[in-house]
Amino acid sequence: MTDQPAPTLPELIDMQIRTTGPMSVATYMGLCLTHPTKGYYKGADPLGAAGDFITAPEISQMFGELIGFFIVTLWQQMGSPREFTLLELGPGRGTLMADVLRVACRAEGFRDGLDLCLFETNAALIVEQNARLEAYGARWIDGFDKVGPGPLLVVANEFFDALPIRQFVRAEDGWHERMVGTNNGRRVFGLNPTPIPASAMPQTLAEAEINAVLEVGLASGEVMNRLATTVSTQGGAILAIDYGYARTQTGETLQGVRRHQYADVLDAPGEVDISAHVDFEALGTVASRAGLAVEPLATQSQFLTRMGINERTSALIAANAGMAEELSAAKARLIGPDQMGNLFKVFCAASPGLQPPGFA
Numbered sequence: 465m466t467d468q469p470a471p472t473l474p475e476l477i478d479m480q481i482r483t484t485g486p487m488s489v490a491t492y493m494g495l496c497l498t499h500p501t502k503g504y505y506k507g508a509d510p511l512g513a514a515g516d517f518i519t520a521p522e523i524s525q526m527f528g529e530l531i532g533f534f535i536v537t538l539w540q541q542m543g544s545p546r547e548f549t550l551l552e553l554g555p556g557r558g559t560l561m562a563d564v565l566r567v568a569c570r571a572e573g574f575r576d577g578l579d580l581c582l583f584e585t586n587a588a589l590i591v592e593q594n595a596r597l598e599a600y601g602a603r604w605i606d607g608f609d610k611v612g613p614g615p616l617l618v619v620a621n622e623f624f625d626a627l628p629i630r631q632f633v634r635a636e637d638g639w640h641e642r643m644v645g646t647n648n649g650r651r652v653f654g655l656n657p658t659p660i661p662a663s664a665m666p667q668t669l670a671e672a673e674i675n676a677v678l679e680v681g682l683a684s685g686e687v688m689n690r691l692a693t694t695v696s697t698q699g700g701a702i703l704a705i706d707y708g709y710a711r712t713q714t715g716e717t718l719q720g721v722r723r724h725q726y727a728d729v730l731d732a733p734g735e736v737d738i739s740a741h742v743d744f745e746a747l748g749t750v751a752s753r754a755g756l757a758v759e760p761l762a763t764q765s766q767f768l769t770r771m772g773i774n775e776r777t778s779a780l781i782a783a784n785a786g787m788a789e790e791l792s793a794a795k796a797r798l799i800g801p802d803q804m805g806n807l808f809k810v811f812c813a814a815s816p817g818l819q820p821p822g823f824a
């Protein structure tokens with residue numbers, strides 16, 4: 465008997481399509497990103513110049529430091545609780561949290577009461593997170609029921625965009641779910657032939673034009689629901705930064721990125737980062753139903769400016785004159801309107817009565 469090589473992820477996906485028929489975009493995205501052994505987020509560290517993309521905390525320490533001020537301000541507003549959980553979703557290399565804690569732990573009592581929880585799927589990144597955050601007693605959780613009983617502060621940068629979305633396309637006879645199937649051996653998009661009942665679609669989209677695409681993030685809603693329900697009973701806040709939109713809208717945002725270039729999402733499953741813009745209105749609805757107060761969505765530029773990025777840049781330049789150009793370039797990248805400043809949005813849902821800084 466000869467040893468057969470294990471099937472690749474593209475082979476597994478194509479085999480599943482041949483066996484059970486086309487799969488939803490959400491199933492496809494979930495397999496591509498988090499298949500237990502071959503998913504994109506199960507492989508090597510995808511961040512940085514040698515990887516596929518770069519994120520705000522990797523651009524400058526100022527990003528995490530200003531979020532550190534945000535966190536410590538809320539912690540103080542809550543009466544500086546002696547026991548609380550700080551949870552980061554998808555912490556990447558641990559850079560954001562290390563910058564947050566360098567600032568926040570200057571507040572007396574913060575470090576003593578800190579229960580640092582990390583929610584992460586990637587083993588290579590967990591090693592990097594451990595290297596940066598072990599000293600703070602970080603623990604990794606695989607479910608949100610594992611957070612401590614005290615107030616809960618949650619931070620997520622570019623996490624929700626990595627969760628699977630379903631897509632629905634408007635046709636003459638109503639909305640149909642978009643599926644991934646195969647044609648002549650190639651992966652292709654198609655539509656589920658059965659239309660979705662109009663009553664199941666948002667009323668605001670009743671007049672949507674033919675071929676309009678609606679994206680629905682059920683997994684994001686589920687994560688938000690679990691966390692908002694916990695924050696609602698234990699106190700705290702959720703801060704999420706991502707590219708996304710303020711009002712539920714039609715439009716296709718599913719995208720693939722590989723080696724810092726756009727890539728076809730249907731090619732090379734498991735090797736391409738797939739993401740979609742976040743529907744912040746939908747997340748806000750979930751959070752407010754759970755009893756939280758939702759701040760008006762801010763752009764990354766507005767939030768970081770209100771949190772003091774200009775002053776922080778000047779202070780760092782004053783202390784490191786030789787780095788003036790680098791620091792100014794990093795600030796421009798984070799808040800420039802044609803860079804990350806307007807594309808990225810900052811969402812906050814908090815216990816009623818708290819006044820999260822950085823919002824209008």
Ligand SMILES: C[S@@+](CC[C@H](N)C(=O)[O-])C[C@H]1O[C@@H](n2cnc3c(N)ncnc32)[C@H](O)[C@@H]1O
Pocket residue numbers: 497498505511519520521522553554555556557560583584585586589620621622623626627
């Ligand atoms: C785009 S990266 C952002 C990393 C980091 N927050 C940053 O800003 O640099 C997405 C992060 O979410 C993690 N992730 C993606 N899908 C996940 C899932 N389903 N469960 C847990 N972590 C996930 C990835 O491994 C990675 O750490």
